Amino acid sequence: MLIGIDLGTTNSAAAIWQEGAARLIPASADGALLTPSAVSCDAAGATWVGTPARDRRAAHPADTATSFKRAMGTNTLFHLAGREFRAEDLSALVLRALVEDIAAETGTRPTEAVITVPAYFNDRQRKATRQAGELAGLTVRRLINEPTAAALAFGLQDKGDREPFLVFDLGGGTFDVSIVEMFEGIVEVRASAGDNRLGGDDFDRALIALTAPRLDPEGRLAALPETRREALLARAAERCRKALSSAVEADFTVTLDGETQLSVTVGQDEFEAASAPLLDRLRDPIVRALRDSDIAAHDLSEIVLVGGATRMPAVRKAITRLFGRFPNAAVHPDHAVALGAAIQAGLAARDAALDEVRITDVCPYTLGVEVAEPSPHGGLQKGLFSPIIERNTPVPVSRVQSYSTLSDGQKQIEFGIYQGEAREVARNIRLGEIRIPVPARPAGEVDVDVRFSYDSSGLLEVDLHIPLDDSRHNLVLLDEEDREGPESLAARREALAALKFHPREDAANMALLARAERCYEDHIGPVRQNLGRAITRFTGILDTQEPRLIAEARERLSAQLDAIEGSAPL
Template structure:
């Protein structure tokens, strides 16, 4: 059985594709959301979900929440005297969701589509997949959260939609995706985000705001830091939720049978959150810039994630875009429902036979290089992009590099993911070292091709034209656990992409037509055709399918006008 799971920072949810529609599965308490909380005592008694969250105030040292923010890192939490990594705790939550499905559906799930923030890097995605495996699941696909939400929103009527923006602010992460739907294709144009911005940060800002007047005598200082933070966090969550429906709310907690409380206004909360609200802008601007879409062209601003319920956030979004956002999608359910739809797609359900989804590579992929600085020195450890972020996948791109030293006998390419100029600030994925003929500096060229698919497989091919040698390495998201037959199938699919657009038959034919037209004319007309050919060549060199398509259509149209007007 294949299920869809929204593994969230604050809450998680599970859904199934059943009878031609996505359906959320309630937990043992009848709720559709399960808190992402784990509590383990010294006797190894485990509490999950709401019972674990209830223990946070009384046993904070044995309770963990918001651990999704630590997934993919070496950080650990000590619960019940044992250390647990974020993927271990996530696996316990996933296991509880699987048990809920079995109890409701009478069948145990063995496979899952799990959602992740669009801006999760390779380490975080691998750790999420690891969590699924620890829970006894085969993770068939990781799907970006805003992409899943877009599926739930876009397939409501299966109609074409102009580009719309999914604004996903959850408990711990913030994602933005720009999506377009046409003729059954759900196309993600660009994604951006902030993995350290979410509802938890707004709770912390609220607690910092009220602490001086809530506790002027600093009575909370006598508590252990974990217990104090747990009390303040829980009170902040309750107050923040109350401010979503009122202009004023009480921030209250109980300490040693003494009730401590103070009132907070919506305007005070908004002022305290201003630095956080300002951070919402940058990912939006980046996604718009990468998609080459103006904000005015967006048909909708779709809100996803529980934190978007806050009026301060909705007002900030309205100011940012100059219009009101679309709040028709259930902010807590859309991602899980979208994951179930993706599960239906994976299962080739007849109701989804006409639907296809395309996503983008959220991070730039490239290699480590060294460059001469113009003053006789060499700058090492620099990042050279090969596949730029927000390139539609699957994709294959090539860049050429040459030796930097005389008689150089080998070239080593470190393979990285990220956006920083220095590779030390990016994520290292692997390396490939190749022997090259010893020649003077710059005479030996290496063509490096990256081929990347939607499931995280990255194939790196290096070709040395001087001696004709070819070297390759495969980096998979599953840490080499992919079935050999499945790996070969995916590599064959990528092989179809491994040619430069200049070699594509349609582009070759069009360029030959343009050259023939150039030869047939003289004077200003010839110069103009030559300029068109140069522009088309430039588009081909970008290896960007969208730009190439636009350039091809433009060149065809102009040649049709010339040849159609030629005298008989």
């Protein structure tokens, strides 16, 4: 059985694709559709997951972990009742609880899953999520970006075409935006951006800072152990924030010993003012996604809200101010991502009801290699990042760049392979390396063509070609750490092989250039001059290797040739 799972910072949910529709699965313990992403342990070895663990946090904060999704892919250790856990271990316990709920509901134990991740999760975080699934006994068929999953749930409500819309996904610990378009059954992600350190938890901390001066003038909270104090304040802040989503004011209340209460009233306006720095941080990912997609804000058809933190009036007001219109709250903010994951599971299982639906995604981070460049003051400036596949490039994709030797008699070149956006590779994520021999020649005489080919499941294939001696080298980097069978891997590499040519070698582009050259030869004067500039522009766009830009340029040049040739005298 293949299922969809939204593995969230605050809450998680599971859904299945059944009889042509996505359906959320309730927890067997309390029937709730959301399972808190919480784990608690005791000295006797007992473990609680979900609602019982969240409820236990107030009394046993040192033995309870929440918001561990933020530590995915790091070396952070959580110490619970004398036991050590990584974020992947804790996430696996939550996933296992969801699997048990589905088994209880359907009578069948799931063995495969599509799991959602924030669009801006890097390679390490994605690997950690996949490992969590495997620790829970699941084969992870695919990781899908959370806003992409939400776009599926929103876009397939009526299966109609939709102009580009923006999915605004603010959850408990992460913030993502994606710009999506739907046409003829294709769900195309145009761009994604985000902030992995911005979510409802941060607004809770802003509430705590706001109420601290008034809440406890006698210092009774300060006398408590730190973990106990933080747990009480976090729970009070979460309750107050949720209450402020539907009321103009709410009480921030901490119960100390079962009877003694510390309480202060908070108004929406003062909470919004205290949250201003966080609200300001929402803007940058939106601007980056719009810039990368080359879509203006006024051309968006909808602003779709996803994630429990979007219920906050302060967030909705900020969005309304940013876009000059009200957002669309038609989808359930807590359920859309899990439902979208179930739809993706249906696509992976090739369900007949989804035969006409196709989804394309983008590479969320730039992929490139480490290079050195001559310094203006002599010598070499090392450790620089040279992009090959830019962020928000549609996948699958294949791109090539050329590099040259920098030293006389150089006998080898080492390419470090990185993921990120920083100019210095030290600030990016290192994925691997490849070292190859090169003919010993004077500096700059040996070129190496480096081709990156990348697919939606995280396979990165690196091909290197030295034209001087026609030698070739290859390296394959897998998000799954090469866990899948050789037949599946071979099929994926074969699919990427079809992309491994430069747009200059495409038959349609070659035919159009040949036609343009003939037309250039047939004319003189201004017509020839304009056509020469058009040919130069087109060949320049071919060198960008961007399919969308090339298609638009090809259409323009073809129309220009039609106009010239159609006006020729008989």
